[in-house]
Amino acid sequence: MSDGGFLDGFHIHVPEDYDADPDAKLGKVMAPYGGIERCALSTCQQELDERESAGAYMFRDLETGKLVILCGECAPGVELNHSDRFLLIPL
Numbered sequence: 001m002s003d004g005g006f007l008d009g010f011h012i013h014v015p016e017d018y019d020a021d022p023d024a025k026l027g028k029v030m031a032p033y034g035g036i037e038r039c040a041l042s043t044c045q046q047e048l049d050e051r052e053s054a055g056a057y058m059f060r061d062l063e064t065g066k067l068v069i070l071c072g073e074c075a076p077g078v079e080l081n082h083s084d085r086f087l088l089i090p091l
Contacts, residue, residue, distance in 0.1 A: 027057040027088040029069060039071035041078070046071050059086040 031048075033056050039046045048056045054072025061068055062085050070078055078086050 027059065027075070027090065028072075029056045029058050031056075033069055036069045039074055040068040041070055041074045044071060044074050046073065058089040060089055061085065062087055 031050060033048050036056070037047060039048060039053065039056075046053045048069065048071055056069050056071060057075035059068050059070060059075075059078065060066070067089070068086070075088075079088050
């Protein structure tokens with residue numbers, strides 16, 4: 001994956017009232033991903049797959065208001081460096 005400037009910091013925001021199963025992963029979407037087949041990151045476009053792309057994670061693009069699905073390889077970089085634009089959705 002091209003880093004696209006995504007690898008310069010670390011920040012995860014979890015709402016204080018969020019209560020999930022201890023084994024759940026914040027934002028992780030279970031297959032078949034609502035018909036979405038590829039990572040939304042333009043520099044990736046990897047096919048979403050539990051084994052190959054480490055699953056899929058849902059974010060809200062705060063600029064457009066749209067939901068986006070990113071592969072498990074891209075999601076950490078986006079959460080780390082672009083949390084001001086992309087909000088990881090607690091599922």
